[in-house]
Amino acid sequence: MxxxxxxxxxxIHLLAVASPGPDFAIVVRESVGYGRRAGLFTAFGVGTGILVHVTYSLLGIGLIVSQSIVLFNALKWLAAAYLLYIGIKALRARPADPAGAELNLAAGERSGRGAFVTGFITNGLNPKATLFFLSLxxxxxxxxxxxxxQAGYGLYLALATAFWFCLVAWLFSQQRVRAGFARMGHWFDxxxxxxxxGIGVKLALTEMR
Structure with missing residues (x-):
């Protein structure tokens, strides 16, 4: 029925999740920088963040946020600040020691929890996702x-998102791909x-419609 x-x-979800955005950028960065495990945990974090949007959409809180300029702006600035923080840290990356590049590539330190939280926050604080799920x-x-x-739809959306970004993590964490990016070193970061x-600035300038 x-x-x-x-x-x-x-x-609609497939078209939305396949278009590059902060989730895609953060999964790629974690996968290339720290390997498959970090990439997968980041993907799981993004998928779990979807459940946050689904939950408040079902409860009607998303409608309140969309109607409140104060709440929308608070969420927008939190998300923008977080993306700017991560982005600026990456911009300050320094050239690695060529002799230790392969070693660092193989043994990049990143806890599963840290990667998961990064993915979760990146998706959970995205006000564009709020508006997307509200309209959905x-x-x-x-x-x-x-x-x-409706909750079943939401569960599917979370699982489908996690699956998509697991594929992204698998692709960008392959040794050949990582080695290629490693040769570019700090330029990739x-x-x-x-x-x-750029995404953070664009998000900060977003106005509620």
Whole structure:
């Protein structure tokens, strides 16, 4: 009975998650910099962040945030500040010792918890995700659809997001890919830092519509 609605939700989500954004940038950076384990934990963090958006959308809190300029701006500035912080740290990356490049590539230190939290915060604080899920749960999904079914949609969205970014992590954490980026060393970090700072600035300038 709800298959048509579910397929619509799934298609919209696929188009949204496949477009590069802060989640993509942070998963790539973690995967290249620290390896597959860190990339996968970051992907799981991003997927879990989706559950935050789903939860408040089901509770109606997302509608309150979307109608409150103060709350929206608070969320926007928190997200922008976090992305700018990560980006500026990457921009300050220094050239690595060529003799130790391979060793550092193989033994990059990054806890699973740290990678997970990075992915979770990056997604959870994104106000654009707030507006996306609000529109999804108020416009695309029929308000008469049972809450249990809507929660099922939300669980799918979280799992699909995690799966997508696990694929991204797997691709960018391959030894050949990492070795190629390692040869660029600090230039890659600076490039990703520029991307993150750019996204942070764009986010900070976003106005509620």
């Amino acid at each position: 709800y298959w048509t609605e579910f397929l619509t939700v799934a298609l 749960f108020t416009v695309v999904i029929n308000p008469h659809t049972p809450v249990a079914v 600076r490039l990703m830092g520029t991307v993150l700072v």
